[in-house]
Structures are given as structure tokens and as C-alpha cells.
Amino acid sequence: MKNWLRKNPQVRTIRVAASDLNGQARGKRIPSRYADKAVEDGTRFPMSVLSLDIWGEDIDNSPLVFESGDKDGVLKPTERGFMPMPWLDAPTALLPIWMFHEDGRPYGGDPRHALRAVLDRYKARGLTPVCAVELEFFLIDDSGRNLQVPPSPRTGKRRVAGEILSLRALDQFDTFFTDLYDACEEMDIPADTAISEAGLGQFEINLMHCDDALRAADDAWLFKMLVKGLARRHGFAASFMAKPYEDYAGSGLHMHFSVLDSEGNNVFDNGGEEGTDILRHAVAGCLNAMPGSALIFAPHANSFDRMVPGSHAPTGVSWAYENRTSAIRIPSGNPGARRIEHRVAGGDVNPYLLIAAVLGAAINGIEDGAEPPEPITGNAYAADLPQIPSDWMSAINAFEKDPDVARIFAPELIRNLVLTKRQEFHYMQELTPSEQVTIYLDTV
Missing domain, CATH: 3.30.590.10 (Glutamine synthetase/guanido kinase, catalytic domain)
Structure with a gap:
């Protein structure tokens, strides 16, 4: 994965993104010089993010939000690796990711893990x-x-x-x-x-x-x-x-x-x-x-x-x-x-x-x-x-x-x-x- 970015030095930023239940891409923008950290350590955001509604809002009575403290999942790269995003003006790479628990278990609320199961x-x-x-x-x-x-x-x-x-x-x-x-x-x-x-x-x-x-x-x-x-x-x-x-x-x-x-x-x-x-x-x-x-x-x-x-x-x-x-x-x-x-x-x-x-x-x-x-x-x-x-x-x-x-x-x-x-x-x-x-x- 790291080699892809080294072979494409024109890429200055990356997007890390996972699919939520609605198929919406949820993730972050990261400068490419910090991409190694996203690959090696993963990135983090709340587990509740994969269950947002179509407007991108929290679910009011979800146990994933206030009841559990809105805790993070760990999102690791899928085997797909980096790829270009040809619809953007600036050269940008997308890194697809999926969610795991802190101890490495797949998160059952991730739609990609549902298919894997x-x-x-x-x-x-x-x-x-x-x-x-x-x-x-x-x-x-x-x-x-x-x-x-x-x-x-x-x-x-x-x-x-x-x-x-x-x-x-x-x-x-x-x-x-x-x-x-x-x-x-x-x-x-x-x-x-x-x-x-x-x-x-x-x-x-x-x-x-x-x-x-x-x-x-x-x-x-x-x-x-x-x-x-x-x-x-x-x-x-x-x-x-x-x-x-x-x-x-x-x-x-x-x-x-x-x-x-x-x-x-x-x-x-x-x-x-x-x-x-x-x-x-x-x-x-x-x-x-x-x-x-x-x-x-x-x-x-x-x-x-x-x-x-x-x-x-x-x-x-x-x-x-x-x-x-x-x-x-x-x-x-x-x-x-x-x-x-x-x-x-x-x-x-x-x-x-x-x-x-x-x-x-x-x-x-x-x-x-x-x-x-x-x-x-x-x-x-x-x-x-x-x-x-x-x-x-x-x-x-x-x-x-x-x-x-x-x-x-x-x-x-x-x-x-x-x-x-x-x-x-x-x-x-x-x-x-x-x-x-x-x-x-x-x-x-």
C-alpha cells in the first residue's frame, strides 16, 4: 500500500472511508505524509458513525451513542489498498477501510463484515x-x-x-x-x-x-x-x-x-x-x-x-x-x-x-x-x-x-x-x- 503512494508523488491528500448502513462513505481527509499511520495503526471514529441516518445524523435512541459513551472503533485498510479518485480536481487517493473492535474482533455492525461472515x-x-x-x-x-x-x-x-x-x-x-x-x-x-x-x-x-x-x-x-x-x-x-x-x-x-x-x-x-x-x-x-x-x-x-x-x-x-x-x-x-x-x-x-x-x-x-x-x-x-x-x-x-x-x-x-x-x-x-x-x- 505504501508503495502506491511513493509511485504517485503527485497525490497530496488521501481519504479514508468506510461504508455505513446506507452505503454512504464515512471517513476523513488526511495529508499523504501521514498515510503510513493510517495504514499501520488504522484510524478511529465512533462505531455509531456506521449507523447514521440518511442526513448523517445520530440515531436518537441508539445504544451506540450516549448509552455506551459513543466509543470508537478501529478502522483498518481493506485488501483493496489505495486508488485514485478521478472525479476530484486535485490528485487524491482513496483508502477503503472497515471497522474492528479495540481487541481486533470484526465489528458486526459494519456492512462489509456482514458480507464476510x-x-x-x-x-x-x-x-x-x-x-x-x-x-x-x-x-x-x-x-x-x-x-x-x-x-x-x-x-x-x-x-x-x-x-x-x-x-x-x-x-x-x-x-x-x-x-x-x-x-x-x-x-x-x-x-x-x-x-x-x-x-x-x-x-x-x-x-x-x-x-x-x-x-x-x-x-x-x-x-x-x-x-x-x-x-x-x-x-x-x-x-x-x-x-x-x-x-x-x-x-x-x-x-x-x-x-x-x-x-x-x-x-x-x-x-x-x-x-x-x-x-x-x-x-x-x-x-x-x-x-x-x-x-x-x-x-x-x-x-x-x-x-x-x-x-x-x-x-x-x-x-x-x-x-x-x-x-x-x-x-x-x-x-x-x-x-x-x-x-x-x-x-x-x-x-x-x-x-x-x-x-x-x-x-x-x-x-x-x-x-x-x-x-x-x-x-x-x-x-x-x-x-x-x-x-x-x-x-x-x-x-x-x-x-x-x-x-x-x-x-x-x-x-x-x-x-x-x-x-x-x-x-x-x-x-x-x-x-x-x-x-x-x-x-x-
């Missing part, structure tokens, strides 16, 4: 998940009273239409996307295909499959930070919020995963289209935990505006082969790449918690040998299905009490997230929808 369960069985995510986001001109599509830097015109798979829409913002891919190369984020989507100024970029789920989550977290920062350099906003425009589809964050055994074989592949018993067990685990995990997939007030029938966001608990109306889709194609696509989450999620929730649910099902119901056919919105919670408070309550969730997340993370979301729920009731959009536009 799930991966330990796979490792104990000689299994390795392979993950990839598809991230949808909007480019937005938020300089006026109403949100609108930014004018194209090429033509100066605004295209007020959703343009699915339109090369013209991509080309209108070619300079931004060129800079984005260059920045991904600098940060070693494996950005793959970009497409235009159905919403106003909406795009999707896929990140490549990775057999290190922690790194896959890091990539998604860093990518969201990069896209938002770089868009501002280009004179507009980028947002992963679930539903900025009432009359257009919202943004999702779909996750694909398969599982390898100790010899590198895909345990979902039986040589045919249907997949193995283990695939069905994993699907069953995902379905069983889906209602209780809704708060992870839809963590904000605005999230539930996306989750309505017929909006390309699943509302029913279901699975199917090659069917994008279902919550769980088994894509067709080469049997060696047989995988599960989890389609429920919005773009506004915390990637660490999302991947932990999905992989944790799958390993629950694998451990239990659980069996799913029959896969559906046709339009899932027209079927009589168990429903995913359709409002924020129902999702909060379900997350707090669900036994499948309790097998995935540490009790302190469940407690902290519930307290955080109940505080946000209380204060969001005082705001108009447009005021809520203003808050979520830059944060999530």
Missing part, C-alpha cells in the same frame, strides 16, 4: 460464490426547480423520452462515458457493457463476474461513488435513486451469482437448462428470505415507488426460467454458466448488504436442502403470488423479526438498521415527495 459459511463448505451486478442510474439536470434530462453535450438538445438500447442516447453523452470507462480502469473497477434504458436519461452498466464477492461489493460501492462524482464534473447529476420520475421506470440493481466447488466446478450446472438440486435449494432460500429482506432491497421511502405491478420491478415472491417478470430468474444459455439472477433490489441499495442478503439466503437454502415451489410461467404480475412488503414500515418490521434474516445478519446490524430506518421514516413523513427526492438524489 456470509462468505465464511460458503468457505466452510468448500464453496465460492461468483457474483456480478447490473447497475442502473439516471443522468439528471437538477439545476432548476424540476428534474429533467441534461442537454446533450454534442447537440445541446434534451431527449425527453426513454430510449431502450439506443446507441444515439449513449452517443449523446459519449464524453462522459469515455471518461467513466477511463476512470474505471484507473480504479480497477471491471466495467463492462453500457446500454441506455427505459427511463429519461437512464443507463445501465454491468460489472464483470468476480469469484471474490467482497471485491464485487467493493466494485459496486466504488462505482456508485465514481459515477456520481464524475457526473458533477461534467455539469450534471447522476443518481441511483429508485424512482426520480413518477411516470417512468425506476432503477434496479440486479445481481447474478453462481457457486463453485473446491475444484472450480459450477454446482448449479447439470448439463441441462433446469440446473441442479443445489440450484433449486439456493432458489428456495432466496424465496424464503425475500419478504424479510425487503428492507435491504428497498431501503428508502422512495424505493417503494419503484415496486409497483407492471413497472419492471418484481412485487411477488416467485422464480422462473428466462422470465424477467419474476423476482428470481434463471437465465438461459451455456449450462456451464448456469446462474441465478436476483431482480428485486433497487439502484439505491447498499451493495454489501444486498450481496450479503442474497448469498446468505442462498446458503440458508443449500444448508437446509430447501425446495422451492414450481417455477412460474407467463406474467408474474398477473399470478396469485405471496407478496414482497409494499411499504417501508412493513419492510422494517419484517426485517426485524424474520428468522431467515436472523441467520444472515448479526443481531447488532439488524438492531442498528431497524433503528436507523425508523428514525428516517419518522422524519420523512414531514417532507413532501419533491423534498424527499432532493435528499435521495445525491445520497443513494
